[in-house]
Amino acid sequence: MTATANRAAAQDSIRGLALGDAFGECWFPLSLLDGSAHEEIRERRVPAAPVWHWTDDTAMALSVLRVLNGLGEIDQQVLARTFGRAFMADPGRGYGSGMHALLPVLAGHPEAWEAAPPALFEGEGSLGNGAAMRVAPLGAWFSDDLRRAAEQAARSARVTHTHPEGIAGAVAVAVAAGFAARMRRVRVPSAPELLRMIAARTPRSAVRRGLIRASELAYDTQPREAADVLGSGSRIRADDTVPFALWCATHHLSDLTEALWATAEGQGDVDTTCAIAGGVVAARTGIADVPAEWLQRCEPLPGWVEGVAG
Known part of the structure; x- marks a missing residue:
């Protein structure tokens, strides 16, 4: 294991990511159908589903954490197989x-990770938000070394997302989670300042430009307004997802519950934006202050996760 591993923060991050993913997934169908979720979210009506199920966001984040827990760093072939x-x-x-299309190939031929992902989407590789949605626990894990967090995030992204925007989105989220984990006992910078700090460590890209734009939004901007400016994942692209999710996270870095409500207000790809925001904020706060009802309804994580910090 690497000496810089912050396993406790990574464990908190995966819990927050799964909670955000499951919470956001409750709103996703309503958001798609008629937008009726907006008023319910604004009025803070807790989703009525008895069980909140998490999605591929959490499933893939668990694979990232499993590899880190076993090897202490990202081995791309092992991650592809996982x-x-x-x-x-x-x-x-x-x-x-x-x-x-890709994952069944990697299940049997994990060495194909080098050739198969770049061939997706007419040879451009994926610029989607999938590498970003799963990476917050990695950023928390490497929070003692943000340069390594960025490098490991890029390695994890390239297994499925080779487009520079897909990689930049993963780097931005990992760095944000790393900063959050480091700020457990110190003063938190203002949201605009923290967004600029994240942008400075993100590769030049539309994602980085979106983070800078997010840092320039007026203080009284509401989440729905921010989503209109930044995007909230409706195009399922990293640059259309990450800036808004991190805007929400940095504005509520001490309150996971309110971070998730604010993120859900943006609608769009709600499970993914909430997974990103939840993974980042929980790297700092953990989940102890989340309403007990939420924790009871959220689908449990696999038992091995509880041993990550041990």
Whole structure:
């Protein structure tokens, strides 16, 4: 294991990511159908579903954490195999079409990670938000070394997302979670300042420009307004997802529950934006202050997760 591993923060991050993913997934169908979720979210009506199920966001984040827990760093072939096997064991988690094509290949031929992902989307590789949605626990894990967090995030992204925007989205989220984990006992910078700090460590990209734009929004901007400016994942692209999710996270870095409500107000790809925001904020706060009802309804994580910090 690497000496810089912050396993406790990574464990908190995966819990927050799964909670955000499951919470956001409750709103996703309403958001798509008629937008009726907006008023319910604004009025803070807790989703009525007895069990909140998490999606591929959490399933893939678990694979990332499993590799870190076993090796202390990202081995891309091992991660490819882990992604593939998790998909084959439970393919009904809402994976996108690209992953339905790629992951069965990686399950049997993990060495194909170098050749197969770049061939997706007419040879451009994926610029989607899938590498970003799963990476917050990695950023928390490497929070003692943000340069390594960024490098490891890029390595994890390239297993499925080779487009520079897909990689930049993963780096931005990992760095944000790393900063959050480091700020457990220190003063938190203002949201605009923290967004600029994250942007400075993100590769030049539309994602980085979106983070800078997010840092320039007026203090009294409401989440729905921020989503209109930044995007909230409706195009399922990293640059259309990450800036808004991190805007929400940095504005509520001490309150996971309110971070998730604010993120859900943006609608769009709600499970993914809430997974990103939840993973980042929980790297600082943990989940102890979340309403007990939420924790009871959220689908449990696998038992091995509880041993990550041990």
